[in-house]
Amino acid sequence: MKNFKMIAVAAATLAALSAGTAQAEQFYGFSNVSVNYLDWSEGTEDRTRDIQNGFGVKSDFVYIEVEGGAGYTWGDVYGFVDFENPGKMNFKGSQEDGSEAFRIAAKGSVAVNMGSTNWNYYGHIYSLSDSSGFYEQNVVLGVSYDLNTDFGLWVKPFLGAHFAHNSAIGAGFNGGMGGWVLGYNFDAFGQKFMVTNWNEIEFARVDEYRGFCTTATCTGPGDEGFQNTNGDSVGLNGAVSLWWNVTDAFTLGLQYRYADQKLGTAAYQDAAIFSAKYNF
Numbered sequence: 001m002k003n004f005k006m007i008a009v010a011a012a013t014l015a016a017l018s019a020g021t022a023q024a025e026q027f028y029g030f031s032n033v034s035v036n037y038l039d040w041s042e043g044t045e046d047r048t049r050d051i052q053n054g055f056g057v058k059s060d061f062v063y064i065e066v067e068g069g070a071g072y073t074w075g076d077v078y079g080f081v082d083f084e085n086p087g088k089m090n091f092k093g094s095q096e097d098g099s100e101a102f103r104i105a106a107k108g109s110v111a112v113n114m115g116s117t118n119w120n121y122y123g124h125i126y127s128l129s130d131s132s133g134f135y136e137q138n139v140v141l142g143v144s145y146d147l148n149t150d151f152g153l154w155v156k157p158f159l160g161a162h163f164a165h166n167s168a169i170g171a172g173f174n175g176g177m178g179g180w181v182l183g184y185n186f187d188a189f190g191q192k193f194m195v196t197n198w199n200e201i202e203f204a205r206v207d208e209y210r211g212f213c214t215t216a217t218c219t220g221p222g223d224e225g226f227q228n229t230n231g232d233s234v235g236l237n238g239a240v241s242l243w244w245n246v247t248d249a250f251t252l253g254l255q256y257r258y259a260d261q262k263l264g265t266a267a268y269q270d271a272a273i274f275s276a277k278y279n280f
Contacts, residue, residue, distance in 0.1 A: 074113055076109075084102070111158075120144045122143050134167055136167065139162070142177075159176070162202060201235070235260065241253055241273075249278060252276055
């Protein structure tokens with residue numbers, strides 16, 4: 001069932017891309033496949049290993065990503081599927097160390113224009129499952145805004161209600177999420193470059209999502225036996241990236257990945273990601 005939901009996210013994204021091509025004028029479109037290596041900082045590995053007694057420990061990994069997006073007269077669609085630790089594709093995984101498990105992550109987003117304005121009805125769904133048995137799905141429904149400039153900068157902020165489905169706590173309302181995606185295209189040294197940033201801020205998260213109880217008498221944060229895995233009621237998640245378009249078909253990237261009170265750790269985490277993309 002979990003794998004079916006992951007496949008459904010990817011299928012819905014691809015269907016939206018295909019349907020949009022057939023039914024509306026297309027302004028832009030892109031698709032690529034990439035190989036990426038994520039290298040957590042030494043401080044992150046220490047904090048995730050020591051602060052939480054090994055729960056949520058981070059270790060470096062390789063992942064393969066398939067990504068695509070397009071803009072039409074009615075709005076925009078975007079999606080990706082990641083295969084993390086692809087050399088460990090088995091159903092048993094690691095029950096003691098989730099960082100060593102095979103993981104599938106997928107995201108699909110859609111922004112539908114509100115008439116002729118720059119405002120949009122916005123929604124996205126993100127799902128992660130791994131071979132150790134963990135599963136989480138996040139849904140955001142709200143509004144977004146399109147800001148485009150003449151000098152190469154574009155920004156798409158969003159704000160919405162956040163719903164979470166987690167294998168440890170079940171499903172429910174989990175406060176709100178705001179954030180943005182932005183990009184800036186520029187030329188330097190006779191080469192084409194782009195800077196991008198995606199950022200998500202969760203707020204008013206419920207106590208159940210912030211951690212879990214390990215004793216029968218524990219009821220929430222502050223109680224003995226509460227395992228604090230996501231920390232505060234506010235969480236931060238994102239990445240800043242520099243892309244070098246070596247050719248139309250080949251792109252190299254260096255990303256700074258960051259998160260705070262998120263990703264199963266009640267502390268700041270950061271990593272470098274080295275990427276090589278083939279653009280279709």
